[in-house]
Amino acid sequence: MKLTTRTALLLAGTAMMAACSPAAYDAPATSSDTMVEAPAEDGLTALVEEVSIPHESFTLDNGLTVLVHEDRKAPIVAVSVWYNVGSKDEPEGKTGFAHLFEHLMFNGSENLPGDYFLYTEEIGATSLNGTTSFDRTNYFQNVPTGALERALFMESDRMGYLLGAVTQEKLTNQIGVVQNEKRQGDNQPGGLIFYELLDAMFGEGHPYGHSIIGSMSDLSSATMGDVQQWFIDKYGPNNAVLVLAGDIDAATAQPLVEKYFGAIPSGPANNPAEADVPTLEADKRIVMQDRVPQPRVNMYWPMPGIADDDREALSIAASILGGLNSSRVDAEIVRGEEIANYAFASYSPFHRVGWFTYSAEAKEGVAIGDLETRMRTLMDDFIANGPTQEEVDRAVTNLLAGQVKGLESVGGFGGKANALAEGLLYNEDSDEYAVALRNYAALTPEAVQAAAAKWLTRPSVTITLEPGERPPYEEAEAPAESGGLEARDYEITERDIPAVGETAALDFPDVVETELSNGAKLYYAFRDTVPVTNMVIEFDAGRAAEPVNQRGLSSMVTNLLEEGAGGMDAQALAEAQESLGVSIGFGNSLDESIASMSALSVNLEESLDLLGTMLKSPDFEAGAVERVRNQSLASYARSMSSPNGLIADTLPRIIYGENDPYGGSPFGDPAAIQTIGREDLTRFHQRYLRPDNMEIYVISSLSLDEVKAAVDAELGTWEAPSVALGSKAFPDRPVRPEEPTYILVDRPDSPQSIIAGAQILPVDPTADLVDINAANEALGGNFLSRINMDLRETKGWSYGVRGSVNRNDQDVGYIFTAPVQADRTADSILALQEQTVAFLSNDGVREDELKRIVASNIASLPGNFETSNSVLGGIRNNVELGRPMDYYETLSERYRSQTQASLDNAIRSILDPEDFIWVIVGDADVVGPQLDAAGIEYELRSLETGE
Structure with missing residues (x-):
């Protein structure tokens, strides 16, 4: 029987949910075990009744509600705690408190002093964060099965035993961090619209009438007594839902939850703020200006x-x-x-x-x-x-x-834990x-x-x-001397911290390499957690394949693949995708052009037919070309109004020079975009997006035979055009500067500055970077890094700072990115340099950092490859770098062999604090005098002229 689209989709959903029922993660059920016979076309409602996330629930005597969903696909458990409190519950004058308290929950509890991330990193947690909305605050992490008991202790310690660890120093610091988070959003073009909307739509006094992040003045006025009372009133177990999803069952979970949460007393009865949908008396109009x-x-x-x-x-x-x-x-x-x-x-x-x-x-x-x-x-x-x-x-x-x-996914920002808790x-x-x-x-x-x-x-x-010119920015005011609650003293309640148990090692899926009829390589892995087939097709192309006088060509080509192919216009192509429930996309990185597809396996052949048409037979119709040209120019202009866009546009030009394939803006060159014609588009497509230049990666709930037959039927008969395969030519790279270079891009009225510092490393891009990356975790690579802890957690000048090692086909680079409050721009540059010099010359990786980094990297391996897309990424990396397919399974031993000396040597031999090129995007009237006072010589560039 031929299925209607909606019937086929819902059938696939039933199979997906069934596949998540109890089964050993090292011996998953096959597709045939979980698929069911297609229902009649009028049986949609009955079919949907079968779609479920099976779970059990229980409630502790203190009111904590617990939901447990069993999914044995990997040795990980999602631990998600949702508190029934959000910004709509904040009283007048206390806006932003719910979000501020979310930050304080990551600053240590009575038995876990220091940052919460110290302990999540030790146990290898992945997909972890906390978020605040109008209606709730949630905290979530995926942890290895052996670390579940530790994770439950951690969440219970900050639910029931937090206030003894909250100090005035931590509160003051996190107020600064949140205010910088606010500046970061407000600094974006149009970033002030949201405040006007809430005020106009809901008005003063309505629970939804103020922003989640709150006002600068309310945040500045928060007292210790205020936040203590917020915790007492809102964070009781009877106001929370705990969801455990993954390698766990209710019988195992219940005694553990009782053990760690059962002694926490109930809090005040929770009554989330009521709110009616407002009826405006008349239409309202507001005109705003921004850059x-x-x-x-x-x-x-x-x-x-x-x-x-x-x-x-x-x-x-x-x-x-x-x-x-x-x-x-x-x-x-x-x-x-x-x-x-x-x-x-x-x-x-x-x-x-x-x-x-x-x-x-x-x-x-x-x-x-x-x-x-x-x-x-x-x-x-x-x-x-x-x-x-x-x-x-x-x-x-x-x-x-x-x-x-x-x-x-069992957890994270979406996933099954969220679906259960939200409902x-x-x-x-x-x-x-x-x-x-x-x-x-x-x-x-x-x-x-x-x-x-x-x-x-x-x-x-x-x-x-x-x-136009945006209005003057409302900065933080000094806190009022009174108006807040008095602080109370709390004694520490000592609790025994459980040990972390053993967790199964990563079992990376078996990967089969085969060939299509035309010789194209196909890499396949089986995953039936969901009845979906995910595919990525890589072409050795990307922005580096563009002629230097045609920056933007590759993006125009890939954008046009979705605008018309095989006689179908953009509307028809979009409708066909939506009818099949398939997502097809095209894009470019620096070195590659990509076609991707996520299809319901039941619709694989039809989805491949559509992908093949778009990829092989683009129309490049004149009207579509002009439309995409105009959209590309508009996108460039939009990017140049964004501080992050200005950084991305400026850095490669300075580091590589205009004549290098890596030296162009990721947004293209407006002058070149204006002149690109249909012949240029066709030539690029024929030279680079062709079967003798592609590799295909597939993860599917279908067997290899089924997948290969379907892919071969669509792409295996594709023949290369007669024109020569394209190639890239790279000139000799410029020598790294002997002393730092500073460029200030003037962006007036910016409440924050964006700092970027970059250099090319003397590293073979095919080399294994495992030691370099591990060393960088201590310097800049994660939340606990030296630079982030200094600028965010100690000084409170930034919402987050990172230093990252970036691999391209032709080189490896290092880049700092630091959004900081405008009045601390020069101080932040000096702090970054001070931390880097100390790390590379004297301090190095500390013993406690080494222990934590090694433990985290080993324990997080299974969680890092929970989803099909993460596995696809691993397979692609292995092929690109010529590594065996069991590479990730061997990393545990690599990590265990690391020492302080090996990590120090790895990063000190390649990173030079004097070789950075620094680009700062900010208000020159505010930043320039700071740089002058710090003795930093810089080149000033105007946003309008680029000079």
Whole structure:
């Protein structure tokens, strides 16, 4: 029987969830064990009933609710704690407290002094973080199975035994860190819109009327007593949900949870703030200015939240109007009339309320009023006439396919732990995700239209962002002398810290190398955790293959592969992908051009047919070429308004020079983009995107025979064109500078500066960098590194600083990246240099750092390869560097053999603190005098002239 798209998709979802039922991770069930017979086409609802994340639950006497989902695919467990408190629960004058407290939860507890990351690194935790929203605060990490008991102790210690470790010094520091996090977001073009939106839509006194990160003045006024009371009132176990997902079962989990959480007393009864969806008296209009290249129009409607019956219909309405690649705004005003560089719509539901966003950026020469009028016409037509059945089917298929693929992970930012916790927290039902699936499957065009008509005809807020000078930035004020609560003293409660047990070593999937009929290499690995086939096709091309006078050519080529192929235009290609539930993309790195595909295995042949058409037979139609040209120019201009974009544009030009293949901007050259024609595009495609220049990597729930037959049928018959295969030519590289070079790019009115320091290392790019990377973990490579702990955790001048080793095909480089508050720019450069000199000349890797780094790198190996995409990345690295496929399984012994001396020698022999080229993007009026006072000679470049 031929399946409809939605039936095939939901069948795949059933197989995926079944594959997550208990089974030994070293002996996973095969696809045939978990697939079920296709239901009748009218049996969608019955089928969705079978889609589940099986789990058990129990509640401790103190009110802590625990959910346990068993998934034995890897020896890891997701540990996720959700507290039912967010920024909507903050009282007046205390905005930002929920997020500030999230930071304090990472600053050590009574039995785990120091940063929480000290202990997560020791046990090899992966996918770890904490986040705050309007409605909740969550903390999550994936840990090796043998470290589960330690992880439970860690989470329980900061849930029940925290306040004795919170000091005024830590509070003051984290206030500074959060304020720099705020500056980092505010520093982006349009970064101030959100504050205006919340005030206009909700207003003063509404629980959702202030930003999650809070105001500078409220943060500055936080007292020790304030944060202590916040913890007492909000962080009791009866206000939390603990989810354990992975290599665990409820029978094992319950006594462990009782052991570590059971003695924590309940807190005050939790009553999350109520909030109604506001009804505006009339439409509101706000005009703002910022350093943006083109005006943007942003429309917002107040909406209901997660528990509302219209939630799914509004989500699909947003997808059809402006969320899908085939959306109406893409079809009409981006690709059709070409009056917008981009346009989109989205629905954002929160616990109590939400909002609907409808935005676009005007194409050069288009009046913003004309763009807004056309957008409203499309909205009015959608409300009046509704979507078609075919649009609803595609939107539902696309959404559900994404959910199926995303649930491969047990934890992290998405994954199954999040789905369970969110449902329980907001809807009092951990199976709520399944209810949503049923609702999506049952949606009709009439239901979508009715929801749109109900909510999108209400008064809205329109914010127009125009090019110009942004308003003066509201900086932090000195804290008030009074107004906060008095601090209380707390005694330390001593608890025994459990040992870390043994965890199974990494079992990297077996990889088979084979050839297609045309000789192209295919690398295959089997994974049936989800019924999905993931594929990457690599071509030795990328930006380095562009002629130096045609920067931007490779990106135009790969962008155009999605704009028309085989006689199908961009709309038809997008609709075909969405109907199949497949994601196909093309892109470039410095050295490679990439085609990628994530397909439901049941639709593999049809998905490959579409990928092959786009890859082999691009149309390069004249209208599409001009559209992509204009979008490329707009993207370049947009990047030049961003501080990070300016860094990325400036550094390679300085390090390599304009004539080096690596010396161009990642955004292309506007003058070159203007002149690139169809012949140039076709020539690049024929010379580089061809079968004798490709390698194919696949991870699939299907067998090798099935995958190879399908791939060979589509790509194995592809013949190379008659033109010669392209090649790259690299000149001799410039000698590294003998003393540091400093360039200041003036970006007026920037509350933060972005500092980047880079140098090319004398390292063979094919060499094994395992010792260099391990040494760099101590200097700059992770949260606990010297530079991050200094600038963030000690000085509070930055939200986060990193130093990274970057491998390219032709070289290896090192780069510092440091966003810092503007008034500490020169001090931060000097601090980075001081830390680097000390590390390379005297300090080196300490014994405690070595122990922690080695333990972390060994224990984190299984977690690093939890998902199919992470395994694909490992396979690609092995092939590129000529390593055996069991390379990652041998790393444990490599790590165990590392010593302080071996790591010091590895990094000291290649990194020179005097060889850095420094680029600073910031307000020259603020930064220039600091550099002068520090005795740093620099070259000033203007944003407008580039000189």
